[in-house]
Amino acid sequence: MSNDGSQSGAGGRDRDPKDVELSARLQRLEKRLGEARDTGKDRTISSSARGSDPSAMGKAFRLSTEFIAGIIAGAGLGWGLDNVAGSRPWGMIVMTMLGFGAGIWNVMRASGFLRPPDRPGGDAGPGN
Amino acid sequence: MADPIHQFELKTIASLGKIGGSEIAFTNSSLYMLGAVGLITLFMLWGTSSRAMVPGRIQSMVELCYEFVADTVRSSAGKEGMMFFPFVFSLFMFILVLNLAGMLPYGFTVTSHIIITAAMALLVIGTVVVYGVMKHGMHFFDLFVPKGVHPAMLAILVPIEVISFLSRPISLSVRLFANMLAGHIALKIFAGFIVSLLAAGAWGILSPLPLALTVALTALEMLVAVLQAYVFATLTSIYLHDALHPGH
Numbered sequence: 001m002s003n004d005g006s007q008s009g010a011g012g013r014d015r016d017p018k019d020v021e022l023s024a025r026l027q028r029l030e031k032r033l034g035e036a037r038d039t040g041k042d043r044t045i046s047s048s049a050r051g052s053d054p055s056a057m058g059k060a061f062r063l064s065t066e067f068i069a070g071i072i073a074g075a076g077l078g079w080g081l082d083n084v085a086g087s088r089p090w091g092m093i094v095m096t097m098l099g100f101g102a103g104i105w106n107v108m109r110a111s112g113f114l115r116p117p118d119r120p121g122g123d124a125g126p127g128n
Numbered sequence: 129m130a131d132p133i134h135q136f137e138l139k140t141i142a143s144l145g146k147i148g149g150s151e152i153a154f155t156n157s158s159l160y161m162l163g164a165v166g167l168i169t170l171f172m173l174w175g176t177s178s179r180a181m182v183p184g185r186i187q188s189m190v191e192l193c194y195e196f197v198a199d200t201v202r203s204s205a206g207k208e209g210m211m212f213f214p215f216v217f218s219l220f221m222f223i224l225v226l227n228l229a230g231m232l233p234y235g236f237t238v239t240s241h242i243i244i245t246a247a248m249a250l251l252v253i254g255t256v257v258v259y260g261v262m263k264h265g266m267h268f269f270d271l272f273v274p275k276g277v278h279p280a281m282l283a284i285l286v287p288i289e290v291i292s293f294l295s296r297p298i299s300l301s302v303r304l305f306a307n308m309l310a311g312h313i314a315l316k317i318f319a320g321f322i323v324s325l326l327a328a329g330a331w332g333i334l335s336p337l338p339l340a341l342t343v344a345l346t347a348l349e350m351l352v353a354v355l356q357a358y359v360f361a362t363l364t365s366i367y368l369h370d371a372l373h374p375g376h
Contacts, residue, residue: 065299073291074295098288105288
C-alpha cells in the first residue's frame with residue numbers, strides 16, 4: 001500500500017506519457033459518466049409512484065400503510081381542532097372523512113394509478 | 129412457548145438521572161444505536177482510507193453503498209437533491225445496519241420501536257418543511273393547492289392535500305416499524321413451534337415443517353431489512369423533491 005502511494009507521488013512531478021494518456025482517458029470517462037447521469041436524471045425523475053418495492057408483499061404493506069396513515073392523520077387533526085375550537089364531535093367526524101379521502105388519494109398516488117396532473121411535464125420546466 | 133414479544137423489551141443498562149420525573153436511561157436500544165453508528169463510521173473510514181484506484185474489498189463495498197444511495201437520491205430528488213445526499217445516506221446506513229443487527233441471534237431490533245422510526249420520519253418531514261419554507265417562502269404551500277382545479281373544489285381538495293401531507297410521517301414510520309415488528313414476531317412464533325413440537329412426543333416428527341418455514345422466513349426477513357432501508361431512503365428523496373420543487 002505505502003509503496004503504491006510513493007510511486008504515484010513521484011509520478012506527479014515528472015509524468016511519463018503513460019500517465020498523461022491515463023489521465024486523458026480518465027477525463028473522457030468522467031465526461032461520459034456525467035452525460036449518462038444527466039440522461040438518467042431526465043428519464044427517471046420522481047413521481048410519487050416511484051417507491052417501487054419489488055415484492056408484492058412489500059407493495060401491499062406500503063399501500064395499506066398509506067391508506068391507514070391518511071385516516072389516522074385526518075382523525076388526529078380533527079381531534080386537535082376539536083380540542084382547540086371546542087367543537088367536540090364535528091371536527092373529528094369531518095376530518096376523519098376527509099382523512100379517508102386523503103388515504104385513498106395516497107394509495108392512488110403510491111400505486112401510480114393516478115399521475116398527479118402536472119407532474120410529468122412540470123418537472124422538465126424552468127426548475128431544471 | 130417462548131414469549132414472542134420478549135425480544136423487544138427495553139432494558140436499562142445505566143441510569144443517567146431524571147428529568148421531570150421520567151428516567152433518562154441508557155438502554156440496550158441506545159447501546160445498539162451507538163454500536164451501529166460506530167460500526168458505520170469504522171466501515172466508512174476503513175473503506176475510504178486507502179482510496180485506491182482499483183478498490184479493494186472494503187472500498188468496493190463502500191463505493192457500492194455510495195453509488196446505490198446516490199442513484200436513489202439523484203433519480204428521486206433530482207440533481208439539486210444531491211445536497212441532501214449526506215442526510216439520506218446517514219439515514220439509509222443507520223436503518224440498514226440496525227435492521228440487520230436485529231437479524232443476529234439474541235439481537236435487539238431498534239427499528240421495531242415506533243418511537244425511533246417516528247423520530248426519523250419527523251426529522252425528514254421537518255427538513256422538508258423547514259427547507260421548503262426557507263427556499264420558497266409562502267410558495268412552499270402551493271404544494272397543497274392542486275393546479276387546474278375548479279376553485280369550488282379547492283375547499284375539499286386543500287384539506288385532503290394537507291391531511292395527505294401530514295400522513296406522510298405516519299406512513300413512513302409505521303411502515304418501517306410494522307415490517308420489522310411483524311417479521312420478528314412471525315419468526316419467533318414459528319421458531320417456537322419447533323420447540324413445542326419436539327417437546328410433544330410423537331408430534332416431533334412434524335418439527336421439520338416449521339423449521340423449513342423459519343429458514344425461509346429468515347431469508348425473507350433479510351430481504352425486508354434491506355428493502356425497508358431502501359424504501360425509507362427513496363421516500364425521503366421523493367419528499368425532499370417536494371421541498372425543492374413545491375409547485376407541482
